Amino acid sequence: MTPPSRLSWTDVRDVIHGRILVRDYGLGAKLPRDEDIAQELGCTRTTVHRAMQDLAAAGLIDRKRKGGTHVVANPITRATIDIPVTRSEVEALGHSYAHRLISTQRGPSPAPIMVRFGAAQPRDMLHLGALHLADARPYMLEDRWVDLATCPEILSVDFAAISANEWLVRHKPYTRVEMRFFAINADAEIAAQLGCAAGEALLTVERTTWLDNAPITTVQAIAAPGYVLASKT
Amino acid sequence: MTPPSRLSWTDVRDVIHGRILVRDYGLGAKLPRDEDIAQELGCTRTTVHRAMQDLAAAGLIDRKRKGGTHVVANPITRATIDIPVTRSEVEALGHSYAHRLISTQRGPSPAPIMVRFGAAQPRDMLHLGALHLADARPYMLEDRWVDLATCPEILSVDFAAISANEWLVRHKPYTRVEMRFFAINADAEIAAQLGCAAGEALLTVERTTWLDNAPITTVQAIAAPGYVLASKT
DNA sequence: AAGTGGTCTAGACCACCTT
DNA sequence: AGGTGGTCTAGACCACTTG
Numbered sequence: 001m002t003p004p005s006r007l008s009w010t011d012v013r014d015v016i017h018g019r020i021l022v023r024d025y026g027l028g029a030k031l032p033r034d035e036d037i038a039q040e041l042g043c044t045r046t047t048v049h050r051a052m053q054d055l056a057a058a059g060l061i062d063r064k065r066k067g068g069t070h071v072v073a074n075p076i077t078r079a080t081i082d083i084p085v086t087r088s089e090v091e092a093l094g095h096s097y098a099h100r101l102i103s104t105q106r107g108p109s110p111a112p113i114m115v116r117f118g119a120a121q122p123r124d125m126l127h128l129g130a131l132h133l134a135d136a137r138p139y140m141l142e143d144r145w146v147d148l149a150t151c152p153e154i155l156s157v158d159f160a161a162i163s164a165n166e167w168l169v170r171h172k173p174y175t176r177v178e179m180r181f182f183a184i185n186a187d188a189e190i191a192a193q194l195g196c197a198a199g200e201a202l203l204t205v206e207r208t209t210w211l212d213n214a215p216i217t218t219v220q221a222i223a224a225p226g227y228v229l230a231s232k233t
Numbered sequence: 234m235t236p237p238s239r240l241s242w243t244d245v246r247d248v249i250h251g252r253i254l255v256r257d258y259g260l261g262a263k264l265p266r267d268e269d270i271a272q273e274l275g276c277t278r279t280t281v282h283r284a285m286q287d288l289a290a291a292g293l294i295d296r297k298r299k300g301g302t303h304v305v306a307n308p309i310t311r312a313t314i315d316i317p318v319t320r321s322e323v324e325a326l327g328h329s330y331a332h333r334l335i336s337t338q339r340g341p342s343p344a345p346i347m348v349r350f351g352a353a354q355p356r357d358m359l360h361l362g363a364l365h366l367a368d369a370r371p372y373m374l375e376d377r378w379v380d381l382a383t384c385p386e387i388l389s390v391d392f393a394a395i396s397a398n399e400w401l402v403r404h405k406p407y408t409r410v411e412m413r414f415f416a417i418n419a420d421a422e423i424a425a426q427l428g429c430a431a432g433e434a435l436l437t438v439e440r441t442t443w444l445d446n447a448p449i450t451t452v453q454a455i456a457a458p459g460y461v462l463a464s465k466t
Numbered sequence: 467a468a469g470t471g472g473t474c475t476a477g478a479c480c481a482c483c484t485t
Numbered sequence: 486a487g488g489t490g491g492t493c494t495a496g497a498c499c500a501c502t503t504g
Contacts (some may be wrong), residue, residue: 230414297503
């Protein structure tokens with residue numbers, strides 16, 4: 001029951017957050033200067049600053065030098081999604097994991113793939129099809145392109161031993177990633193590979209990664225029916 | 234061209250991040266103590282600490298008192314998704330926004346809705362159907378339940394003037410949100426409302442919010458065909 | 467029991483941006 | 486031009502967790 005004699009920055013954050021929630025600081029309103037809040041709450045400006053950084057990172061407030069701190073006018077809901085290596089994901093669900101290479105083909109990237117990377121010219125790439133299995137049942141279908149200029153080693157990887165997904169995550173770090181989520185209807189081929197009915201609605205995640213503007217890989221991961229992606233709580 | 238004589242915490246973060254990328258600090262490896270890194274780089278432990286906090290928040294490292302700092306063994310891809318009020322989203326795309334109330338009905342929450350809130354007993358709720366329009370074309374279909382114990386004011390809202398979505402965001406702050414993303418096939422009713430073919434694959438976002446464990450609202454937002462959710466870059 | 471991260475304070479200087 | 490956030494330093498103490 002004894003409150004800590006000193007406020008931690010998380011305490012300060014919660015206080016400010018509370019005031020925003022209660023509209024003590026309304027939408028779009030300007031907050032007092034860090035220093036005034038510090039004085040009011042009885043802590044240092046440093047502590048208030050750390051709290052504010054967190055609220056800004058959460059998208060709740062906007063800060064500008066000289067401009068001051070404002071509550072964001074149009075509140076947004078921010079969700080964080082963690083996407084593990086597919087093997088880990090399957091094993092975390094308590095299933096046994098396996099994967100199967102469906103196809104590999106080397107060639108220049110077609111236009112839609114160039115678009116994903118924002119590339120003007122076709123690039124020499126490896127095109128991979130693979131299926132991830134959970135307890136021997138289709139779990140996720142991967143349609144992947146790997147840039148051979150950035151990642152020539154991929155040619156000598158033994159995909160019987162490790163999936164391209166996992167190999168890349170372990171050996172090809174990236175500095176930028178773009179993800180897109182959408183739904184597609186299974187066509188005949190996808191349906192056959194995932195063992196579902198044609199036309200079924202499938203959640204699809206498109207993921208493209210770069211290392212300092214150099215394309216690494218882009219993948220369209222098509223989940224089997226019933227797949228649900230949950231935000232971190 | 235002159236490097237700053239003093240390192241900022243973002244500089245330190247980038248240095249450490251770089252070492253992780255290059256596997257200087259490999260997957261699962263233990264990093265030196267903050268203080269040693271501080272000494273090596275010529276800055277204070279405070280600065281290193283701030284950098285580490287950021288890397289930890291990004292999911293790249295794990296920190297434990299006494300245990301030290303370790304590179305996360307199973308790298309994950311973390312995506313952040315911002316979901317604005319639907320009106321803002323539509324207007325940001327350059328379209329004119331409108332919405333239409335389809336149905337309202339008061340009654341006890343059925344089992345699936347109780348599950349979403351983790352509630353043991355049915356609750357008195359308002360069940361709303363609404364359609365968001367972009368340039369007069371169906372954009373998103375909402376199936377929403379609002380808890381009347383937590384949010385009785387919803388009964389007197391004029392839904393011709395403001396959508397439940399926007400009203401709630403502006404007047405009912407939440408402290409916890411859970412989101413789930415999945416794909417569904419349009420049934421006849423949904424197809425009719427969204428003006429698409431039955432069976433089409435539709436991205437669906439389920440969002441449930443609480444204010445300190447008190448249920449506020451849960452909504453299933455079904456997007457029209459072609460909808461793509463992109464992560465913040 | 468001891469080592470490591472977590473945090474605070476106090477004061478200083480910098481840098482951006484609005485007025 | 487001046488106000489506000491952004492950051493650093495130096496030293497101190499706390500609290501968790503592992504050996």
